């Protein structure tokens with residue numbers, strides 16, 4: 001790996017994309033696990049064919065793309081289905097993100113991965129950053145942003161490592177419960193300590 005890797009994680013709607021956007025504005029390369037997760041299931045990809053074999057053609061939109069809302073609905077209320085999907089996608093996601101990390105340039109690179117600790121990806125990182133907000137704020141921001149119910153968000157939070165465990169593993173914590181400007185200045189301080 002060429003650049004030092006800063007692992008960025010946090011629960012659903014904690015503010016990872018907001019934080020990685022600030023790093024990007026500072027000229028830092030972002031390797032985004034959610035984005036890679038979308039690319040590995042593009043129309044006609046081997047992974048999407050496997051998903052269709054498992055869940056039927058109804059899991060596709062008329063365009064041939066994955067119906068993400070439907071798959072989300074299935075996996076966050078059926079642990080077996082989630083385990084199956086994770087086993088299919090996580091090795092593919094890891095392979096692609098390692099390739100992107102290997103070719104990243106700059107003083108450091110940010111690996112934005114919601115399941116950084118769950119999937120042992122922190123072992124690739126020099127330091128880890130956890131974006132943190134209280135659970136009720138996760139629920140209110142997620143339901144404001146997406147067409148999801150409180151219950152769906154609670155199920156997703158349950159499928160992730162508990163907040164306290166993530167905080168205990170973090171080298172650096174970003175408190176994103178205050179203003180966006182406050183969060184940006186926390187990112188600026190981290191940047192200052194890693195840019196040289």
Ligand SMILES: CC(C)(COP(=O)(O)OP(=O)(O)OC[C@H]1O[C@@H](n2cnc3c(N)ncnc32)[C@H](O)[C@@H]1O)[C@@H](O)C(=O)NCCC(=O)NCCS
Pocket residue numbers: 011012013033034037068069071072075082085086089093113114115156159160
């Ligand atoms: C189920 C899918 C199709 C739902 O898609 P959707 O567009 O609604 O959500 P999106 O991909 O933007 O994910 C939103 C958030 O859900 C959480 N999440 C997604 N997958 C998982 C999972 N397997 N376990 C726990 N949390 C997850 C993360 O916090 C993520 O940031 C999608 O999340 C997916 O393919 N998940 C499996 C791949 C995966 O684990 N991705 C996480 C990055 S490694």
Ligand SMILES: Nc1ncnc2c1ncn2[C@@H]1O[C@H](COP(=O)(O)OP(=O)(O)OP(=O)(O)O)[C@@H](O)[C@H]1O
Pocket residue numbers: 010011012013014015016017018019034114141142145176177178179180183
């Ligand atoms: N400090 C803040 N104050 C108010 N709203 C915020 C703040 N930070 C982020 N948000 C909003 O909260 C929502 C979640 O933030 P963001 O999309 O960055 O989270 P995420 O961790 O990347 O989410 P996901 O896990 O779903 O990918 C967004 O609508 C964002 O605009």
